[in-house]
Amino acid sequence: MARNTYNPKSAKSILKHGEALLGQSLRQLHPNAIIFGGKGGLGTSVEKFHYGYEPNSEAEPDFVEAGLELKCTPLKLLKDKSMAAKERLVLNIINYIDEAQKSFDNSSFWHKNKFLLLMFYLHESGVNPVDMIFKLIRTWKFPKEDLKIITDDWNTIHSKILRGKAHELTEGDTLYLAACMKGSKANAELRVQPYSDELAQQRAYSLKQGYINKIILQSFFDEGIQHQLRITPKRVEILKKKYSSEKVVKSTRSYKPQETFEQLIERRMKPCFGKTVKQIERKTHVEFNIGAKDLAYNICRAILKVKTKNIQEFENAGITLKSVVLEAKRNSIKESMSFPYIRFVDIVNQEWENSEWYRLLSSKFLFTVFRKSPDGDKRNMKLIKVFFWNMSYSDLLVAKELWEDTKQKVMIGDYNNFITTKTHKICHVRPHGTKNQTVLTPQGDRVQPKCFWLNNDYILNIVTNNIEDGGY
Template identity: 50%
Template sequence: MSEQTLPYDKKSKDSILEHAQRMLGKTLWEMYGEARLLDTGKGSLGNAVEKYHFQYEPNSKSEPDFKEAGVELKCTPLKKASDGSMLSKERLVLNVIDYIEEATKTFDTSSFWEKNALLLLMFYLHEEGKLPYDLIFKIVRYWNFPETDLKIIRDDWTIIHNKILAGKAHEISEGDTLYLAACTKGSKAGAQMRRQPKSDKLAPQRAYSIKSKYVNTIILDSLNHPEMHKGLFISEQQKRKILKVQESAESVVRSISDYRESETFEQLIERKFSPYYGKTIAEIEKMLDVEFSQSKAMAYDVCKAILGIKSKKIAEFEKAEIAIKTIRLEANGNLKEAMSFPNINYKEIVKEQSWEDSALYEMFTQRFMFIIFRKPAVKNDKQVRLEKVMFWTMPFEDLKQGKILWENTRTKVAAGNYEHFIKSSENPVCHIRPKAQNAADTTEGAQGFQVKKMCYWLNREYVLKLINSAKKA
């Protein structure tokens, strides 16, 4: 079809959005019967929307889909929660990174920004067993990154870019960054490999992506705009939950002016904590005119008080999926306990096809904030001292040990062997042992019978070593 007969003006943002919203509440089958001929593989629905609805051939160009209007089209799935409510199914995957080309760019000339500055998001409801052309579009909208989010995204891009410049593209991890991640992209058995500058090592193919929890904030925002959605079901219980989350999440950064020159979000957090280093809980209470309960949540309450957060959650931490871990050193600086992670889901681990797609990989590559305290010689929670806070993601070399643990565990679970998992003496980084208090605390194994609950742990010596290294830095 010629440009003159397109059903929208490809140079007009308003016209493109208006045409896109004709898909609201509809399937491709309803709009374009011939779409039933499309490929049913991953990404086929997005390609079909481009071909049938917008009438241009799908491509992998580095420029936006609608170049003249500066608009990039992305189709992304919703999933149904147990009560039927529709939420984000996965991260939003953007463009593939050409390491050689991206190394020559600044943020403003990067492939990420040139392609994704303005996103046209078309959310469809994923339903198991249905073919792509039978899936209904529930949300169609534009998304501009708010100024405070864009500051974090710029810093995230810089972190990724610096690794590329250093010839370390093969060491990039999703946990390196907060909102903008570089996820592996390729076959399920492992990503394709690409050349990188300043290194002979091939790096896994990666694409820029927006983390799933951030995508949920876009969905929640859409609820406030009736013209953006149709048939978007959110149960009353879920609505109350959403409102509670919105009301209970407060931003640390209210304005770009909160940052000092060249300061990142994590540096801002560390700056806010530094005046309280070496202070006891009792002294921090006096300084902030607050009183902390002596509960397991005390560390998080201290964190919120120092950051000036009065709500239940920290908005930036939620969107960035930052996991807060409390570490309590003994009075002499030693660490008594290893660091625990969730229990192993035996039924799921045997279904995992690759390390990069595993639950453990996701856990170990997330971003952590450690809040480190030192206990007093005599037990007294109010005399515990705040030592330091630090952000951390497991280094590339250490992830190799995580992979060994995962492979060994998966093999043993598949064989019905639940008694001989890797111990801390057998792996320098991580191990498996029970977190349960007694033998009666069991769960269903992959074979259907009851077995003892086991969980992943980071070794005590490993955690202490990384804390001591951070103190010297």
Template identity: 40%
Template sequence: MLDITSADSIIEFAKQLKNQTLRQACGSEIEKHGYKGKGNFGQILEKFYFGYEPNSDAEPDFLEAGLELKTSPLKTLKNGEYRSKERLVLNIINYLEVHKEEFETSSFWKKNAHLLLVFYLHDRDLDLLDYLIKLVDGWQYPNEDLKIIKQDWELINQKIKDGKAHELSEGDTFYLGACTKGSTALKSFRDQPFNKEQAKQRAYSLKQGYVNHIIANIAQEETAVYGKIIERPEILDKVRSIEEIVILKFHPFYGKSAEQIEKELGLELNQNAKSYFANLTNAILGLQLGQKIEEFEKADIQVKTIRLKENDLPKEDISFPTFEYQELVETDWEDSDFKNILESKFFFVFYQFEGENLILRKVKFWNMPYSDIVEAKNVWQEMVKTVASGEIVKEVTEKGVRKTYFPKKTENRISHVRPHARNAADTYELPVADKLTGLTEYTKHCFWLNASYVKDEIYLK
């Protein structure tokens, strides 16, 4: 019997959903659900399984039990493990009120301290009533995570107090993000209290990496491949932030060569291996070789090792994952992979050539300033326009080299587009055939961060 005043009772009732679809769990009247929009899986579940009308109250869904219901899609990896398809969006940030709050009594904490999570397998070929529910459980934040989430919440709040709600970015924080919510239309802009400039509507969200951590916990997957930087959560009370803890671990090695660092740490690494610098980073952080850094994985931190020439310019531009042309033109900017990457938090490890030796210069946590994201958006827009119009190849030289209209390094201070493929035959389909050559697929490309931008705006700042 369901007792809606008891979190345990509700969670046990919810667990009966495992390996069922909404259609199976809720009976025939579900056919007339009538819900539209992205969030309707959760709304249908609320109404037809738990028997209450969906709402957007500031209180938790199950008020007497202090439990908030959240549903989220899964994808399956080749090895059969589950991963989150997206971040987990929590409640909308009310810019006009949140600056008056303290974390422990905040609307965020009242609503999200105890979550009931229902994860389902997303399948674009199925009606959502036939999505299979795979994982169900309650979630409360472990102490070490809660300390970081509180710091994240306070950082978001401070930015609002500083009149910078319009500059909020998911890269500002570790586990708790401030993601854009609502369409890109003007209606999704909101007033903020300490600046006349309107800010995009945003919601608190748990980053995709953190949601993967929850999934692994619920599915009881082996987590031995993870190593922790912070073994004792109480250290976060004494030191200002996780960033400071990490940077302090690298300080003793500044000015030393990679070989010297290896010797001091008692290692013998293969310097030609692709994983050489990742292993060195792990060793400095006190992790075993090959382990993933738990805090970085939860925070979706992009670790980049940069080798600088003697003039401080990186030896190479920084590449991002390849994009599919079809997906590029079908996705709007707010949901684009490129914007997601630019809004990430990065951890840069800078080594510099001195003759043959690579010397560790510094490490830095960084996320792209709001104004630079706006500037980089031009490259994405230009790319979408070029692919959608089918005007890709400008000319084919006598040697058969194809020159494209894709954005070049000289055209944007921050980013450009160029190939990132095994060879010219490593391709993705085009949504529109190229007008000059008639090609229906084209060599894989990706967005790159310009080496000069990395030097001027990240390394030297």
């Protein structure tokens, strides 16, 4: 299709032209189409073959006159054949030197990405990207409530750059907008930064996977948007609970001046610090299932006055909520913190930066800290503190050592000599669950499942550093 089949000054015209690809691959519409470069090359190919122009410089949106940035991003097929975001959406590379001189309104992120043309295609392993089918094509502007969080996220990233800490950036620093690693290997691309002689890993702005899933779900239910998304009725209900859930912040007027989302949550939770579960029940008029695994989440929902099963901002940001219970009379905990089973068949084909363990550790955590009651009654245990936390870059590097050791042992079929809590200062690997459970290995046999765990003394150190005066 030639360039003159759309108006480059009109976002509506550009979108309509893009919708010609819906249900088709780029090569079906343009038989001479080829892929350019590696990951991200499909977007370049769409620009060249479908829109008929040579890709422009990084500093400007792809369609400069319309202020519109084109992004192609993959969907994955789930076990029930539903479609969901395969990964985060990577945006533009951060130039630390230039960005240090900017405010949000004239930042490279906002200049380039305030108005997006999103083209979702179904990823198929081993298939050339130009042969993958587009399932959703739409434009996206950030809603006001989301933009507040995204602005705060940008300020968090910017603050680290200004303090000469660009080398310590992690995706867990922020909620919706992240600074993700950009490059084939962790140290393959290093960049200079202001206010420090230390080189920093190349990073790009990105929208987190949970936020992209929110866009997909909203598109699925918006009758005005054309799509070929396939989501089963059961999956629709799951997604409704996750992403159509109630928001904590109904309006940006909910914030106090200069207050972030994390600060708002902690402010609203604070009146219940020092109260027992029983007292919180009376205060919120909600009765809790005291034996439920998600008791801590349910208590948070009740205090925050969220009636749906999930908190929308938590789902959008991929926040991991973890409960910690201190002993009745001292600051100690018995248990380490477990994570989902290690998928042995997957870990052998992963690199650290795209591993499930890295994704979990580089997320934002919300710790809910309780203190046991001397009588052992869970309704008499007290909520001490709620706080957000994310793992530091230096600790992520230590956790990476454990992950690499685990991968190597899985590759040679050694499932009995993983690193233990006695030999690693942050985390370890051990079984979780009953002995009669088994999982598949790359060697084709089945073994007892294992999990990554964060050591209890590591967790205790995090908690004690965040509770005042030893807790209630």
